[in-house]
Amino acid sequence: MDFKRLIRDVPDFPKKGIVFKDITPLLKDPKAFQEVIEHLAARYKDKKITSIVAMESRGFIFGGALATRMGVGFIPVRKPGKLPWKTFQETYELEYGKDTLEIHQDSIAKGDRVLVLDDVLATGGTAAATIRLVERAGGEVAEACFIIQLSFLNGQQKLKSTPLYSIIQY
Numbered sequence: 001m002d003f004k005r006l007i008r009d010v011p012d013f014p015k016k017g018i019v020f021k022d023i024t025p026l027l028k029d030p031k032a033f034q035e036v037i038e039h040l041a042a043r044y045k046d047k048k049i050t051s052i053v054a055m056e057s058r059g060f061i062f063g064g065a066l067a068t069r070m071g072v073g074f075i076p077v078r079k080p081g082k083l084p085w086k087t088f089q090e091t092y093e094l095e096y097g098k099d100t101l102e103i104h105q106d107s108i109a110k111g112d113r114v115l116v117l118d119d120v121l122a123t124g125g126t127a128a129a130t131i132r133l134v135e136r137a138g139g140e141v142a143e144a145c146f147i148i149q150l151s152f153l154n155g156q157q158k159l160k161s162t163p164l165y166s167i168i169q170y
Helices: 024-028 030-044 058-070 125-136 155-159
Strands: 008-011 019-022 051-055 073-077 087-094 097-104 113-121 140-149 164-169
Touching: 024 030, 030 058, 030 140, 030 164, 051 058, 051 125, 058 073, 058 113, 073 097, 087 125, 097 125, 113 125, 125 140, 125 155, 140 155
Parallel strands: 051 073, 051 113, 113 140, 140 164
Antiparallel strands: 008 019, 087 097
16 A cells, blocks of 8 residues: 555644644554554564554554554653653753653563654654663664654664664655
């Protein structure tokens, strides 16, 4: 299926000059959404993934569905103050400042093989911070996976040696 046709461009969102890649038309199409999840499940079925880590908020949609399909755990990475237990924090640079992400300290066991999943790889800061959180918690990142990769923003460079996969590239 041509998933790219289901991605809507929204000009000047969230601020002027940005063309936002909106995944909601893909999510609305049950066949397309299911095909994305089946495609990813097939890709990772033999990779010995023990958990899927996804970032809020749109990553949760794909991460939860894929974890359920694969029969593995789902681990949320959230903004500060949103997780109720002891957390590790990772602060990272944005093009317009800094941000912080958190993960529960007991969410990953030493040696777990983790798939990091999000909807979009843009500048790479969120993904790189999430990878550092997984490693800090004792996990091994098997791959970082994205529905969309905005290659022209060079976010893949921040992921360094982490294997990367994306379904749609711009």
